[in-house]
Amino acid sequence: MKDDFDFDDDVDYSFDDDDDDDDFGMTFEEDLYLMIREKLRDTIQEFKGKHPALRKLETSVSNFKVNAKNTDDTKFYPLAAKLLCEHIKPLTEESEEVMEIYENMQADIARFKNQRAHGHEGEFYLSE
Numbered sequence: 001m002k003d004d005f006d007f008d009d010d011v012d013y014s015f016d017d018d019d020d021d022d023d024f025g026m027t028f029e030e031d032l033y034l035m036i037r038e039k040l041r042d043t044i045q046e047f048k049g050k051h052p053a054l055r056k057l058e059t060s061v062s063n064f065k066v067n068a069k070n071t072d073d074t075k076f077y078p079l080a081a082k083l084l085c086e087h088i089k090p091l092t093e094e095s096e097e098v099m100e101i102y103e104n105m106q107a108d109i110a111r112f113k114n115q116r117a118h119g120h121e122g123e124f125y126l127s128e
Contacts, residue, residue, distance in 0.1 A: 053097055
């Protein structure tokens with residue numbers, strides 16, 4: 001009896017390196033913006049117990065909204081990242097931890113202009 005799934009016959013081994021979108025249809029800009037937001041969220045969750053200033057940052061980030069209608073992904077996501085950084089910048093004056101997060105976010109934001117640039121390579125924005 002033959003199985004319904006023959007691994008060698010049913011798996012497509014071809015890869016399209018020219019495709020800028022991943023399997024979920026995201027653009028590079030959307031993927032990068034979501035990565036920045038995820039790093040920010042994870043950092044806040046990980047360290048807010050040790051650094052009370054991150055609770056303020058959490059509130060600030062949760063209140064952040066972008067309204068840029070009729071803007072395509074290549075313009076919207078870089079704008080959203082820049083506005084998010086500007087939104088949290090006032091908190092950098094109150095906390096060294098927020099300043100470190102802000103500066104490390106800048107490394108990731110630079111990748112919008114140069115996709116080959118190295119972003120912040122740490123697991124979290126805030127190093128311990």
